[in-house]
Amino acid sequence: MNPTEIKKLIIASAAEEADPHETPGKLEDEGVSFDFSSDFTDKVISRIFTEKLTVIRDIDFGRSLSTVFYRIALTGVAAIVILLLSIFLSEGSISFNSFLGMGNTYDESVLYLLTGI
Amino acid sequence: MKESYRQADENELVQTSLKGDKLAFEEIVSRYRKLVARTVKGMLGDSVFAEDIGQEVFIKLYYSLPEFRGEAKLSTYIQKIAVNLTLNEIKRRKRFFSMFSQKGNNEMYEYEIADHEAAEKREATELVNKALMGLDPKFRVIVVMRMLQGYSTKETADILKLPLGTVLSRLSRAQEQLKEILQTI
Numbered sequence: 001m002n003p004t005e006i007k008k009l010i011i012a013s014a015a016e017e018a019d020p021h022e023t024p025g026k027l028e029d030e031g032v033s034f035d036f037s038s039d040f041t042d043k044v045i046s047r048i049f050t051e052k053l054t055v056i057r058d059i060d061f062g063r064s065l066s067t068v069f070y071r072i073a074l075t076g077v078a079a080i081v082i083l084l085l086s087i088f089l090s091e092g093s094i095s096f097n098s099f100l101g102m103g104n105t106y107d108e109s110v111l112y113l114l115t116g117i
Numbered sequence: 118m119k120e121s122y123r124q125a126d127e128n129e130l131v132q133t134s135l136k137g138d139k140l141a142f143e144e145i146v147s148r149y150r151k152l153v154a155r156t157v158k159g160m161l162g163d164s165v166f167a168e169d170i171g172q173e174v175f176i177k178l179y180y181s182l183p184e185f186r187g188e189a190k191l192s193t194y195i196q197k198i199a200v201n202l203t204l205n206e207i208k209r210r211k212r213f214f215s216m217f218s219q220k221g222n223n224e225m226y227e228y229e230i231a232d233h234e235a236a237e238k239r240e241a242t243e244l245v246n247k248a249l250m251g252l253d254p255k256f257r258v259i260v261v262m263r264m265l266q267g268y269s270t271k272e273t274a275d276i277l278k279l280p281l282g283t284v285l286s287r288l289s290r291a292q293e294q295l296k297e298i299l300q301t302i
Contacts, residue, residue, distance in 0.1 A: 006241050007299040010248050013264035014292035016285060024155075024267040030241040034154040034163075034265065036171050041146045044175045045139060 006030060119144075127191040135182055146175050149195050152266070156199040159261035161206060162250050163242075170206050174199045196266070197276055200258060207254045244302065251298035256291035259284055 006027075013023040084094055091098030122130065122144040133141035153174050154167075161167040177198050185194055245264075249257050262273040274284040 003240065003244055006244055007248075007302075010245060010264065010299065011292060011295050014260055014288055014295055016270065016288060018263075020263045020269050021267045023264050027241070027245065027264070032241045032245050033151075034158040034242070035151050036154050036168055040150055040168065040171065041143060044146050044172050045143050047172060048142070048176055048179050049139060 006032075128187055131182060131185060131187070131191065134179070142179060145178075145191070149192060150175075152192055153195060153199045155265040156196065156261055157203050158246075159249055159265045160203040160254070160257060162246060166206065170199075170202055173202055177202065193272075193276065200262075200276060204254070204258065247302055248295055248298050252291060252294050256287050256294060259287050260291050260295070263288070 009023065009026060012018050013020070087098055088094050091101075119140060122133075122140055125133070125141070125144070127145075127148075130141045130145050134145060150171070153171050157171050157174065158167045161170065174195065178195055181198070185191070249260065252260060258277065259273055262268045262276065263270070268276065270284050270288065271281060273279075274281045277284070279287075
């Protein structure tokens with residue numbers, strides 16, 4: 001088929017009444033072919049499965065990070081509970097004053113300590 | 118092992134790929150790569166970008182396989198992904214070229230044709246590519262669906278999610294444009 005006939009075929013393929021199933025075959029017979037490079041499939045597969053590994057690694061990192069935060073938070077809560085408990089045991093209450101270490105202190109003794117009188 | 122995948126039907130391949138089977142998905146890529154190439158290269162020309170978009174199509178397919186319910190053919194599902202990604206790429210390029218050049222689309226076509234010529238493809242393929250590249254993208258996609266993929270007007274309308282009347286009118290305008298383009302080649 002010469003270029004003029006191929007041109008006619010291209011124009012005819014866009015006609016409403018043309019049979020669309022025929023044109024691809026005719027064009028292929030004339031050497032019109034579209035394909036990707038020979039290593040296309042390998043590239044796709046390696047991109048999918050390498051990216052998948054990266055995602056898994058990211059998820060693993062995220063998980064260990066949240067575990068670390070969880071442990072730090074738990075340790076913090078435990079420390080606060082122990083502190084409050086020790087304040088309660090030593091001061092007899094958990095008021096603001098006892099938290100500051102002034103729970104059982106008389107004003108006079110504070111004055112004595114500050115002024116020496 | 119690979120031989121058994123070659124004989125498997127598309128539903129089996131999809132199910133096996135969903136379980137993470139590399140070979141099953143490799144078979145899907147091998148089976149449908151030409152289908153994707155016709156759409157992507159027909160729309161973007163024979164360039165490295167087309168190869169990249171082709172890869173994106175299959176990557177997107179892999180991650181969207183859980184959503185594939187098997188109501189339509191796998192080829193139609195792949196075709197829809199290919200058309201969407203290609204049209205997005207054309208829009209992206211249009212924005213890029215309009216940002217850096219007053220020429221807009223024309224420059225894009227010149228580039229694609231030059232790249233295409235460098236590839237030294239056969240005369241017939243070159244002729245088809247030149248004709249397609251000269252078309253407006255909205256007409257080009259319809260011609261690609263019919264001329265290269267062999268879809269009927271109804272199937273084209275379904276894949277592109279366009280009313281049948283729009284496809285028919287665009288097809289008629291595409292034919293007019295093709296006549297003008299082919300006269301100059």
